[in-house]
Amino acid sequence: MIRVLVVDDEEPMRRLLKKELTRKGFFVEVAGDGAAALELLRENSFDVILLDIVMPGMNGISVMKKMKADPASPAIVVLTGKATVETAVEAMKNGACDYLTKPYKLDELIIVIHRAYDFGTLSIKNRLLQQELIRKESPFEFVSKSRQLKDIFALIRKIAPTDSPVFIQGESGTGKELIANTIWHYSRRNSIPLIAVNCATLSENLIESEIFGHEKGAFTNAYQTKHGIVEVADKGTLFLDEIAEMPMGLQAKLLRFLDSGEFRRVGGNKNLNVDVRVIAATNKDLTALIGEGRFREDLFYRLNVINIHIPPLRERAEDIPVLAGYFLSRYSRKLSKAVSDFGPEVMSLLSAYQWPGNVRELENVVERAVILCDSDTIGIEDISVPPQNKAGEKGSKPSLEEMEKEHILGVLRQTGGNQSKASQLLGIDRKTLYLKLKKYGLGDYVKK
Ligand SMILES: Nc1ncnc2c1ncn2[C@@H]1O[C@H](COP(=O)(O)OP(=O)(O)OP(=O)(O)O)[C@@H](O)[C@H]1O
Numbered sequence: 001m002i003r004v005l006v007v008d009d010e011e012p013m014r015r016l017l018k019k020e021l022t023r024k025g026f027f028v029e030v031a032g033d034g035a036a037a038l039e040l041l042r043e044n045s046f047d048v049i050l051l052d053i054v055m056p057g058m059n060g061i062s063v064m065k066k067m068k069a070d071p072a073s074p075a076i077v078v079l080t081g082k083a084t085v086e087t088a089v090e091a092m093k094n095g096a097c098d099y100l101t102k103p104y105k106l107d108e109l110i111i112v113i114h115r116a117y118d119f120g121t122l123s124i125k126n127r128l129l130q131q132e133l134i135r136k137e138s139p140f141e142f143v144s145k146s147r148q149l150k151d152i153f154a155l156i157r158k159i160a161p162t163d164s165p166v167f168i169q170g171e172s173g174t175g176k177e178l179i180a181n182t183i184w185h186y187s188r189r190n191s192i193p194l195i196a197v198n199c200a201t202l203s204e205n206l207i208e209s210e211i212f213g214h215e216k217g218a219f220t221n222a223y224q225t226k227h228g229i230v231e232v233a234d235k236g237t238l239f240l241d242e243i244a245e246m247p248m249g250l251q252a253k254l255l256r257f258l259d260s261g262e263f264r265r266v267g268g269n270k271n272l273n274v275d276v277r278v279i280a281a282t283n284k285d286l287t288a289l290i291g292e293g294r295f296r297e298d299l300f301y302r303l304n305v306i307n308i309h310i311p312p313l314r315e316r317a318e319d320i321p322v323l324a325g326y327f328l329s330r331y332s333r334k335l336s337k338a339v340s341d342f343g344p345e346v347m348s349l350l351s352a353y354q355w356p357g358n359v360r361e362l363e364n365v366v367e368r369a370v371i372l373c374d375s376d377t378i379g380i381e382d383i384s385v386p387p388q389n390k391a392g393e394k395g396s397k398p399s400l401e402e403m404e405k406e407h408i409l410g411v412l413r414q415t416g417g418n419q420s421k422a423s424q425l426l427g428i429d430r431k432t433l434y435l436k437l438k439k440y441g442l443g444d445y446v447k448k
């Protein structure tokens, strides 16, 4: 049953909503103002909050900010009068997942509640299902022609059925996530979905509660107990991506967890125990970070029981034609096109290129070529010129994207590679910065 909290200062409205929504099968509680709502949230758990935005006392936006400060906060739908669409927009910016303008129809409200519910449960369980779906849709294939990759594949088959931690290192786009998936696929734990946490996209305070969970009241705005990902991953496999971004304090806790399987939720005093296999990956040089005191040496050794280092694509040029062929058939099927070959000069161009963005970049180039191609053979004109050459073209003005890339690079240099600081200066969140770095193939730039 979906649990709804209605926050509205008008008593008749509260009564009406409670009656109608209860009749439609929802569990409903009501609150007349922000303070009462926060009080209820402390004591109960809800899936969706319907929040009237104009209320006496604390206004809706500040109530919402308080609610949102709890990472496990329910999805919030803002209800607003006609005159306050701007406020609704502000609410969305502050994390509301939807809004409805009064007057609205009950049917409309119900649809919005269901949508908000789905949005809210995008939390762990649902995300798992999504990951699982994606995996089912596109069964991954591990293409290997070079000696290096063949050796890696043989190693994967050997170590997958064990429970040892695995540490994967490789430049951006070399296939770290694919390898984590492949290990999981051949492991005995593959009946439980692989759970991935990207340490680079979570803020420092959120990441611990995401991994280990938190108890109700653990911090000011922790209104509800939240299960950590390790609990959901019990008997399964946890993939810690971009492990170099994990804060030092949490590294100590992770080490303890790896040693004993024990952990505590944030704010908890009970030791909990689970059985999780950990696979970690990074594109950074962890030994350098250890030297700078930014990564724990003991944790590195604990993770590094099995080490997989994926060489950059330029060091295994043999893989380029097979990978290109693999992506060609995949995308031509996916895009319903009958492209089946590369022209002779295309393959030599692809083989000569240095691929700073590695396999991902190759995949993107081939996908674009399949889209552009009008015949059954990809010609040189379908291959977009690598940006490094393009930038050198005379007289051409830089594109907006090139300017953005340059600007981001400049700010990163200014902050000595510190992504948190850079994202603040740029006025974007860490996740957005991370995605942009990836898009521009700058994943490895920020080594320091
Ligand atoms: N050997 C391979 N065979 C088939 N596909 C591959 C191979 N290596 C990489 N890919 C594909 O290339 C893309 C990038 O790989 P992946 O996301 O695993 O890289 P990554 O190392 O995790 O990158 P990042 O550091 O940017 O997160 C994916 O679509 C992946 O399926």
Ligand SMILES: [Mg+2]
Residues within 6 Å of the ligand: 176, 177, 241
């Ligand atoms: Mg990755």
